[in-house]
Amino acid sequence: MTSAYFPQIMGVLNVTADSFSDGGRYTSLEAIQEHAQQLIESGADIIDIGGESTRPYAQPVSVEEELERVIPAIELVRQLSDIDISIDTTKALVARKAVQAGATIINDISALRADHSMLAVLREQSVRAVIIMHMQGTPGNMQDNPHYQDVVGEIIAFFKQRIAYLTSAGISRDRIIIDPGIGFGKKLAHNLSIIKNLERFGALGTRLLLGHSRKHFLGQLTGIKNPLERDHITAVVSALCFDKRVDILRVHQVQLTRDALRVSQAVHLAT
Numbered sequence: 213m214t215s216a217y218f219p220q221i222m223g224v225l226n227v228t229a230d231s232f233s234d235g236g237r238y239t240s241l242e243a244i245q246e247h248a249q250q251l252i253e254s255g256a257d258i259i260d261i262g263g264e265s266t267r268p269y270a271q272p273v274s275v276e277e278e279l280e281r282v283i284p285a286i287e288l289v290r291q292l293s294d295i296d297i298s299i300d301t302t303k304a305l306v307a308r309k310a311v312q313a314g315a316t317i318i319n320d321i322s323a324l325r326a327d328h329s330m331l332a333v334l335r336e337q338s339v340r341a342v343i344i345m346h347m348q349g350t351p352g353n354m355q356d357n358p359h360y361q362d363v364v365g366e367i368i369a370f371f372k373q374r375i376a377y378l379t380s381a382g383i384s385r386d387r388i389i390i391d392p393g394i395g396f397g398k399k400l401a402h403n404l405s406i407i408k409n410l411e412r413f414g415a416l417g418t419r420l421l422l423g424h425s426r427k428h429f430l431g432q433l434t435g436i437k438n439p440l441e442r443d444h445i446t447a448v449v450s451a452l453c454f455d456k457r458v459d460i461l462r463v464h465q466v467q468l469t470r471d472a473l474r475v476s477q478a479v480h481l482a483t
Contacts (some may be wrong), residue, residue, distance in 0.1 A: 222258040222462040223251035227281045228265045248289045254466035262300030278306050290314030304329035319343040323374045343389040348397025358397040364409045389419040395427040403429040410456040423462040424449050447472040
């Protein structure tokens with residue numbers, strides 16, 4: 213690792229009514245603009261916009277409703293900045309409309325398994341990258357009884373298959389970002405094992421994203437039940453990730469994350 217290394221920070225902008233920590237907070241254009249501006253001023257490198265909650269047992273929304281939520285938000289953010297915008301969706305039509313509105317990254321928690329038409333969207337020149345995530349089950353059932361023999365090994369095997377699928381279809385490896393899916397079909401021990409062994413994902417030769425912000429496992433560890441009160445614990449995990457070659461950290465509070473990473477960087481560079 214060189215002194216130039218510093219993870220990118222992806223700020224979360226949920227335009228949903230039922231996301232697990234901030235559902236309903238950013239549904240008006242005024243609220244969206246205020247929060248997006250805050251993320252940008254705090255130093256976000258990417259803004260991730262999602263219009264369908266993926267929390268455990270969340271109910272799916274229609275394509276039409278998802279578009280009504282995300283397209284105005286993407287257009288508004290694009291007016292504010294030329295920052296990278298990722299669209300958090302499993303639907304190819306939503307992704308295509310989002311890219312046309314200004315999104316540059318597709319964040320698909322199904323790893324392109326939910327809608328095979330997503331591959332055609334990725335072939336469009338304006339899509340810079342795709343994030344594929346590991347999830348055991350679906351949001352509707354993923355936390356019923358997640359089980360693994362070797363959680364990290366099984367996730368790596370999954371990514372090898374999905375990366376092969378993408379590269380064989382002409383999507384270059386440097387456009388692929390993997391997300392091990394903290395909290396998506398994982399118990400506390402699984403999440404901790406993933407974080408402890410993040411370096412192992414480097415063998416896949418892609419960029420690595422971690423989405424740990426405000427997640428339930430942090431509440432299990434600390435007893436903090438309100439997700440909105442878990443940002444400082446999120447920052448602790450972000451700091452631990454500095455020496456683990458994580459390329460992107462997906463978080464709700466960008467400034468706390470950046471401050472934590474600066475401390476980690478200073479310690480790393482100390483003689």
